[in-house]
Each structure stands twice: as structure tokens, then as C-alpha cells.
Amino acid sequence: MIRLHHAHQTRSMRSLWLLNELGVEFETVVHPFGKNLRAPDYLAKHPVGRVPALEIDGKVLFETGAIAEYLCDRFPQAGLGRVAGDEDRADWLIWLHFAETVAQHCASLTQQHVMLYEPEMRSDIIMKLEAARLGKCFGALDQRLEGRDYLLDSGFSAVDISCGYAVYSGVHYVRPDAYPNLVAWYDRLSARPGFQASLPPEGEGIYQQDFYPAPQ
Structure with a gap:
């Protein structure tokens, strides 16, 4: 079970x-x-x-x-893992855990934009800083995806899922348009039946709007 x-x-x-x-x-x-x-x-x-x-x-x-x-x-x-000795094992571990680097910035932004209901509770400085840091993570993924369909040379794996979820969360706070490789990769991931099956029913979940802009 x-x-x-x-x-x-x-x-x-x-x-x-x-x-x-x-x-x-x-x-x-x-x-x-x-x-x-x-x-x-x-x-x-x-x-x-x-x-x-x-x-x-x-x-x-x-x-x-x-x-x-x-x-x-x-x-x-x-075939979603890479065993010890596989030539992609090191990269599999790197990107599996890099997903949490991305997610921590998303979590901070979610706290500021979503969980703190009153505007006076929020910090403009934190929202701007975390959005900038998230953008750098998008840039790192975009660079890695140059010339690749997925994060590993050997193809789709659990690291695409781990980082893909982080980007799913992150695009609520940072527009991905400046990262064409990331956009193409995310489009491939979000079309997968496994991704679609993991989405919440309409109207449920923590995000009540598609995008939360950083303060000017």
C-alpha cells in the first residue's frame, strides 16, 4: 500500500x-x-x-x-532515477536538490503574497529580493536547458518533475518570458498526463490568482 x-x-x-x-x-x-x-x-x-x-x-x-x-x-x-555508476547520476543528484533551492524562494514569496493577508504585514524588500533570487534560479535552469529537451542528457527523469514543480510555483511570481529554454521545457512538462493529474480541482489550492507581481 x-x-x-x-x-x-x-x-x-x-x-x-x-x-x-x-x-x-x-x-x-x-x-x-x-x-x-x-x-x-x-x-x-x-x-x-x-x-x-x-x-x-x-x-x-x-x-x-x-x-x-x-x-x-x-x-x-x-526509468526516472539514475543509479550509482550511471554517467548522469551526479547531474541527477544536483538537479534533484537544486529544486529545493528554487522552492525556498517560492515559499518565501508565497508567505509574503498569499499567507500574510494584510498589506501592512508584508515586506516590499523581501518580495523584491526573493523575486530577483527566483529569477536567477530560472536563469540557471534556462542555461542548463540550452540544447537539451530535459535537464539530463539521457532524457526525462525525476529531476524534471522536482524542478518542474518549483517552476510551476515560481511562475506565480516571476514571468518566465525572458527564459526561452525554460519556457519550452515547462511547456513539455505541463503537457504530460502525470503533471495534469497532479493539478488541483478548479478553485482549490493556495493560489487564488495566476500572478502576484512584486511591488514597484
Whole structure:
């Protein structure tokens, strides 16, 4: 039995997308994004009350990078991991974990734009800084994708999912138009059935608008 604890449009979307691409049977438990994740029964699965938590093989895993590595090792036939000794293994690890560099800037921007409801609670400086840092991450991905369809020379893998989710979140705060390689790659990713299956139902999720501009 595989059970994913998920909240729409959060980092757990990364794990949901990966499960969809693996083509394995799993169950999804959708949680509202909020204080219910601090309930004792959920804290027994994730010690700081966040998503995702993945129940599999009698264990509970958390942290999306760890979940991705475990699932790719557990289901190697899907070809989404790169084993030790593979010539793309080092790049697979680099870009798998670079996804969290991108995501941390997205998380900071989400806190400022979405979670802090009153304008006086927000920091113009933080919003501008984090948007600029996110733009640099987009630039790094764009450079890596020069002459490539996917982040690895050997083709589509879990690192495209990990970074692809981060870009899905990031385009709510930074326009991607200046990064043509990233745009073409993201268009390929977002057309995949696995990505489409990981999207929330209409009107659900944490983003209530398509774009949140940085203050001028």
C-alpha cells in the first residue's frame, strides 16, 4: 500500500506528480493547508506537521528529495532515477536538490503574497529580493536547458518533475518570458498526463490568482 498525504499546490504536488509518472497504484489523502496538519495523529507521520508524508513498505517518509530517491530506487523500471555508476547520476543528484533551492524562494514569496493577508504585514524588500533570487534560479535552469529537451542528457527523469514543480510555483511570481529554454521545457512538462493529474480541482489550492507581481 502506498498512501500520499497531500495538500494542493504545495511541495507534495512534486511527490504526487512523481507517483503519477511511475504508474503505480497509490492512495491520496488530501489535507486542507492549515493547522489540521498539527494534529497529533498527523504529527506521528511528519514531526513538524508538513506535507508530503508518504506511507510505503511499512515506513513513513517525508522530505520530497528523500521521497523521490526512495521511489526511483523502489521502482527502477520506470526509468526516472539514475543509479550509482550511471554517467548522469551526479547531474541527477544536483538537479534533484537544486529544486529545493528554487522552492525556498517560492515559499518565501508565497508567505509574503498569499499567507500574510494584510498589506501592512508584508515586506516590499523581501518580495523584491526573493523575486530577483527566483529569477536567477530560472536563469540557471534556462542555461542548463540550452540544447537539451530535459535537464539530463539521457532524457526525462525525476529531476524534471522536482524542478518542474518549483517552476510551476515560481511562475506565480516571476514571468518566465525572458527564459526561452525554460519556457519550452515547462511547456513539455505541463503537457504530460502525470503533471495534469497532479493539478488541483478548479478553485482549490493556495493560489487564488495566476500572478502576484512584486511591488514597484
